Amino acid sequence: MTQRLHLVFGGELISPTGTAFKNVDDIHVVGIFPNYASAYDAWKNEAQRTVDNAHMRYFIAHLHRLRDEEAAASSTEELG
Numbered sequence: 001m002t003q004r005l006h007l008v009f010g011g012e013l014i015s016p017t018g019t020a021f022k023n024v025d026d027i028h029v030v031g032i033f034p035n036y037a038s039a040y041d042a043w044k045n046e047a048q049r050t051v052d053n054a055h056m057r058y059f060i061a062h063l064h065r066l067r068d069e070e071a072a073a074s075s076t077e078e079l080g
Helices: 036-049 075-079
Strands: 006-012 028-033 056-062
Touching (some): 006 036, 028 036
């Protein structure tokens, strides 16, 4: 069974109209979640918690879309 992992993260952006972080060292990693529903709940909680800061933004990254689970990978490819 394929896992559909999702990463929730966020931080302060340079501009509220962009997606570039002001300081990548300050990115808040909320966590990795086993499905979209739980990732969405975590994202919503953080977004609502920081609603007063227009520069603060949280995102959901679909980790399962980053690789093709059917394709074989070498051990170095796994690290890369």
